[in-house]
Amino acid sequence: MAQHQPRDPAFEQRVRDGFAAQALMRTLGATLASVTPGEVRIELPRRDDLTQQNGFLHAGVVTAVVDSACGFAALSLMAPGADVLSVEFKVNLLAPAAGERFVATGRVVRSGRTLTICAGDLVALRDGAEVHVATMLATMIAR
Amino acid sequence: MAQHQPRDPAFEQRVRDGFAAQALMRTLGATLASVTPGEVRIELPRRDDLTQQNGFLHAGVVTAVVDSACGFAALSLMAPGADVLSVEFKVNLLAPAAGERFVATGRVVRSGRTLTICAGDLVALRDGAEVHVATMLATMIAR
Amino acid sequence: MAQHQPRDPAFEQRVRDGFAAQALMRTLGATLASVTPGEVRIELPRRDDLTQQNGFLHAGVVTAVVDSACGFAALSLMAPGADVLSVEFKVNLLAPAAGERFVATGRVVRSGRTLTICAGDLVALRDGAEVHVATMLATMIAR
Amino acid sequence: MAQHQPRDPAFEQRVRDGFAAQALMRTLGATLASVTPGEVRIELPRRDDLTQQNGFLHAGVVTAVVDSACGFAALSLMAPGADVLSVEFKVNLLAPAAGERFVATGRVVRSGRTLTICAGDLVALRDGAEVHVATMLATMIAR
Numbered sequence: 001m002a003q004h005q006p007r008d009p010a011f012e013q014r015v016r017d018g019f020a021a022q023a024l025m026r027t028l029g030a031t032l033a034s035v036t037p038g039e040v041r042i043e044l045p046r047r048d049d050l051t052q053q054n055g056f057l058h059a060g061v062v063t064a065v066v067d068s069a070c071g072f073a074a075l076s077l078m079a080p081g082a083d084v085l086s087v088e089f090k091v092n093l094l095a096p097a098a099g100e101r102f103v104a105t106g107r108v109v110r111s112g113r114t115l116t117i118c119a120g121d122l123v124a125l126r127d128g129a130e131v132h133v134a135t136m137l138a139t140m141i142a143r
Numbered sequence: 144m145a146q147h148q149p150r151d152p153a154f155e156q157r158v159r160d161g162f163a164a165q166a167l168m169r170t171l172g173a174t175l176a177s178v179t180p181g182e183v184r185i186e187l188p189r190r191d192d193l194t195q196q197n198g199f200l201h202a203g204v205v206t207a208v209v210d211s212a213c214g215f216a217a218l219s220l221m222a223p224g225a226d227v228l229s230v231e232f233k234v235n236l237l238a239p240a241a242g243e244r245f246v247a248t249g250r251v252v253r254s255g256r257t258l259t260i261c262a263g264d265l266v267a268l269r270d271g272a273e274v275h276v277a278t279m280l281a282t283m284i285a286r
Numbered sequence: 287m288a289q290h291q292p293r294d295p296a297f298e299q300r301v302r303d304g305f306a307a308q309a310l311m312r313t314l315g316a317t318l319a320s321v322t323p324g325e326v327r328i329e330l331p332r333r334d335d336l337t338q339q340n341g342f343l344h345a346g347v348v349t350a351v352v353d354s355a356c357g358f359a360a361l362s363l364m365a366p367g368a369d370v371l372s373v374e375f376k377v378n379l380l381a382p383a384a385g386e387r388f389v390a391t392g393r394v395v396r397s398g399r400t401l402t403i404c405a406g407d408l409v410a411l412r413d414g415a416e417v418h419v420a421t422m423l424a425t426m427i428a429r
Numbered sequence: 430m431a432q433h434q435p436r437d438p439a440f441e442q443r444v445r446d447g448f449a450a451q452a453l454m455r456t457l458g459a460t461l462a463s464v465t466p467g468e469v470r471i472e473l474p475r476r477d478d479l480t481q482q483n484g485f486l487h488a489g490v491v492t493a494v495v496d497s498a499c500g501f502a503a504l505s506l507m508a509p510g511a512d513v514l515s516v517e518f519k520v521n522l523l524a525p526a527a528g529e530r531f532v533a534t535g536r537v538v539r540s541g542r543t544l545t546i547c548a549g550d551l552v553a554l555r556d557g558a559e560v561h562v563a564t565m566l567a568t569m570i571a572r
Contacts, residue, residue, distance in 0.1 A: 058166075060203055063202070088234060088235040090231065090566055091233075094539040094546055114400065137564065139373060141401070235403050237395065304482050310479050335455070345493070346492045376520075379514070
C-alpha cells in the first residue's frame with residue numbers, strides 16, 4: 001500500500017467541510033469516523049427506515065456511505081480548490097447488510113491529476129464480530 | 144428487445160408488495176410508477192435532504208432507486224415464491240442529478256434460473272426536458 | 287438514442303487508422319465491419335486458439351473486441367488529434383460465447399470533453415441465429 | 430485477509446489442468462506461476478502482437494490474464510467436479526501496460542456455494558520496478 005502525500009495541508013478540514021455539506025449523510029445518520037491522506041472512514045448506525053424487504057440495509061444506502069468514503073478519500077489528496085465528483089463505481093454485495101453498526105472505508109488506489117481510482121469496503125459490526133458486507137471499485141474526477 | 148413471459152401470473156402484485164416492504168423507498172419518498180413483465184419504473188421527487196455538496200441528488204440515492212427498479216424488474220420474471228437480492232451493480236454517472244423529479248427504469252436483459260442481468264437508467268425531469276443522469280448494469284440472484 | 291455530430295470530418299479514416307495500429311486485432315483475426323459517428327462494429331470469426339476450457343471464446347477475447355469497438359466509437363466523436371484510452375469497463379457475460387462468428391458493437395452513450403461513456407455488446411452468429419453473449423459499460427478518456 | 434480451506438485436496442492439479450485446457454493462454458504465451466488455496470498467479474511476457482495503438486498491452490489481454498487468474502483462484506476453492514465460469518467483471522486501468530513482463534494475481538474475496546467474488550491485479554515489471562497496471566473485481570459461478 002502506497003504512502004500518500006496530500007497536495008493540500010488543510011486536507012482534513014476540506015474533507016470535514018465537504019462531509020458536512022452532504023445533506024444525505026445527515027439524513028442517513030452517518031458520521032465521519034477518520035480522515036487520513038488517501039483514506040476516509042464513515043460510520044452508520046442501523047436504522048429500520050434504511051432497509052430493504054428483508055430488514056437488511058438497502059444496497060443504495062450501502063453504496064451511499066462507501067461512495068462518500070471513496071469520494072472524500074480522493075478529495076483528501078486533491079489540490080486546494082478542487083471539488084470531487086463520482087464518475088462511476090461498481091459494488092459487489094458479499095453478505096447481507098445486517099448488524100448494529102456499519103463502517104465504510106474508502107482508500108485511494110491511484111491518484112492522478114484528473115482521475116482518482118478508489119477501493120471501498122463496508123464492514124458490519126454484528127454481535128461483536130466484523131462481517132465484510134460489500135466492496136467497491138470507483139473512479140472519481142477532480143473539477 | 145425481447146418480449147418477456149412472466150413465470151408468475153401474480154407478478155405485478157408481488158412487485159407491489161416487495162416495493163411496499165422496502166422501508167428505504169418510503170424514507171426517500173419514492174413511488175412505484177409502472178410494472179410490466181421485465182420492466183419496472185420508480186419515481187422520485189427531488190428533496191434537499193437527499194443531496195450531496197453541490198445540491199445534486201447523492202449518487203447513493205441515484206443508485207438506490209435504479210437498483211430497486213432493476214431488482215423488481217428481475218423479480219417480475221421470477222417463479223412464485225422466489226425473493227431477489229442484488230449480487231452486484233455498476234453505475235456510470237452521466238450528468239449532475241439536478242431536476243424537479245427523477246424516473247428510474249430497470250429492464251431485464253437476460254433472465255436465467257439463478258441469475259438475472261438487468262440494465263437500469265435514471266432520467267431527470269428538468270425545466271420540461273429529460274436528462275439522462277445515470278446508467279446501471281446489474282446482476283440479481285433468486286433465492 | 288441521440289444523433290451524434292462528429293467533431294472531426296475525417297473521423298472514419300482516424301478510426302480505420304487506429305484499428306490498423308492495434309496489433310492485437312490482427313492477432314485475433316478481427317476486422318472493422320462499420321464506422322459511423324458514435325458507433326463502431328468489429329467482426330471476429332471463431333478460432334480454436336482463442337478459447338477457454340469449454341471451447342467457448344475466452345472472456346478476455348470477448349472483452350478485447352467489445353473494448354476496441356467502444357474505444358473507437360468514442361474516438362469517432364473526439365476532436366482531431368485526440369487519442370483514446372480505456373479508463374475502465376464492466377462486462378456481463380450473458381451466454382456462452384459459442385458460434386461461428388461474433389459481432390461486437392460499441393456505441394457512445396455520452397460524449398464529454400474529457401470522458402466518453404460507451405455501451406458495448408457482443409452477438410454470436412450460431413446456426414443462423416443471433417445470441418446476445420455479452421454487454422459492456424465503459425469509460426474512455428481523450429488525451 | 431481470510432485463510433482459505435480448499436474443499437478439494439487435489440485443488441492444485443485441477444487448476445493446472447484447467448489452465449492447460451485454456452487454448453487462449455497458450456496463444457498469449459501465458460504461464461501459471463503459482464497456485465495456493467484462493468490465490469493464483471499467471472505470468473505473461475510482453476509481445477508486440479498483443480498491443481494496442483501505443484505499443485501497450487491491449488486491455489483485452491490485460492483482462493484475459495487477470496480474469497483467468499481470478500477464475501482459477503475461485504476454482505481452487507470449489508468442490509470436486511465443479512467447473513467455473515465468469516459471470517461478470519469490472520476492470521480499472523491504472524497505468525499504461527508497458528513493461529517486459531506482467532504478473533496477474535487473482536484472489537478470492539468471498540467463496541459461496543454458487544458464487545465466488547474475486548479481486549485481481551496486474552503488475553508490470555518495468556526496468557526492475559513494479560507498476561500497478563490494472564485492478565479487477567469479478568463474480569464467478571460454479572456449475
